[in-house]
Amino acid sequence: MENLCIAMAKGRLAKEAVKLFRKAGYNLPENVLKSRKLIFEFAEENFEIILVKPADVPIYVEYGTADLGIVGKDTLLEENRDLYEVLDLKYGACRFALAGLPNRSETLLERKVATKYPDFTRRYFRSRGEPVEVIKLNGSIELAPLTGLADTILDIVETGRTLKENGLVVYENVRELSARLVVNKVSMKTRQDEISKIIESLDRVLTEEENND
Numbered sequence: 683m684e685n686l687c688i689a690m691a692k693g694r695l696a697k698e699a700v701k702l703f704r705k706a707g708y709n710l711p712e713n714v715l716k717s718r719k720l721i722f723e724f725a726e727e728n729f730e731i732i733l734v735k736p737a738d739v740p741i742y743v744e745y746g747t748a749d750l751g752i753v754g755k756d757t758l759l760e761e762n763r764d765l766y767e768v769l770d771l772k773y774g775a776c777r778f779a780l781a782g783l784p785n786r787s788e789t790l791l792e793r794k795v796a797t798k799y800p801d802f803t804r805r806y807f808r809s810r811g812e813p814v815e816v817i818k819l820n821g822s823i824e825l826a827p828l829t830g831l832a833d834t835i836l837d838i839v840e841t842g843r844t845l846k847e848n849g850l851v852v853y854e855n856v857r858e859l860s861a862r863l864v865v866n867k868v869s870m871k872t873r874q875d876e877i878s879k880i881i882e883s884l885d886r887v888l889t890e891e892e893n894n895d
């Protein structure tokens with residue numbers, strides 16, 4: 683049978699993902715992430731891992747090119763794709779927050795909100811019935827209130843260090859985030875046994891870790 687394909691977000695979340703699979707008994711070499719290769723086959727386990735940009739993970743999984751994916755909840759909320767989210771992997775913990783300069787103006791008729799997550803931001807403010815103009819940026823979001831591009835940002839906060847070092851404050855915590863395991867809807871039916879085996883083995887590691895805390 684064809685290998686099961688797992689799309690892993692490159693970057694910040696990848697190291698923990700590899701660690702998790704190793705703990706779950708899958709024989710991934712520790713140095714997987716040191717090479718420039720993008721596809722890794724694990725013949726014994728009958729699966730392969732592809733390394734993709736975080737925002738592309740939900741796309742590969744929705745189309746079924748990848749059967750499973752590992753990606754941050756922030757990316758899932760922004761991409762809003764048709765797939766199953768089956769496990770909270772707990773690592774990559776951070777949050778979405780609204781932030782800006784101290785002394786937030788309450789009298790603005792329409793806020794300008796800069797973010798890397800424009801779709802989520804629009805939905806968030808729409809659900810609150812607040813009119814905002816959303817400005818999509820690709821990084822260094824904290825610059826927006828400092829330069830006057832926007833009055834508010836919706837961004838990831840982990841330690842709070844970036845906000846602090848730029849003189850910004852949290853206006854509001856929006857929601858908690860962490861890495862998730864996602865599954866293609868068709869694969870969940872057609873390759874249920876193999877996928878359940880992976881979910882169960884990862885879940886076992888997570889439960890063990892929780893019990894050790």
Ligand SMILES: Nc1ncnc2c1ncn2[C@@H]1O[C@H](COP(=O)(O)OP(=O)(O)OP(=O)(O)O)[C@@H](O)[C@H]1O
Pocket residue numbers: 692693694695735736737753754755756757774775776838839840841859860861
């Ligand atoms: N402090 C943090 N800042 C940003 N992302 C974090 C942080 N802590 C955990 N994460 C998680 O890591 C993911 C981002 O990983 P990474 O920084 O490698 O990608 P990226 O730089 O956003 O993507 P791209 O390479 O496409 O720009 C986020 O989607 C989030 O789930």
Ligand SMILES: O=P(O)(O)OC[C@H]1O[C@H](OP(=O)(O)OP(=O)(O)O)[C@H](O)[C@@H]1O
Pocket residue numbers: 820821822823824837838839840841842843844845
């Ligand atoms: O609360 P902290 O621990 O400081 O982490 C949060 C910061 O990290 C991320 O930026 P990233 O490093 O991904 O850089 P970017 O500006 O290129 O998105 C995020 O966008 C915040 O700026």
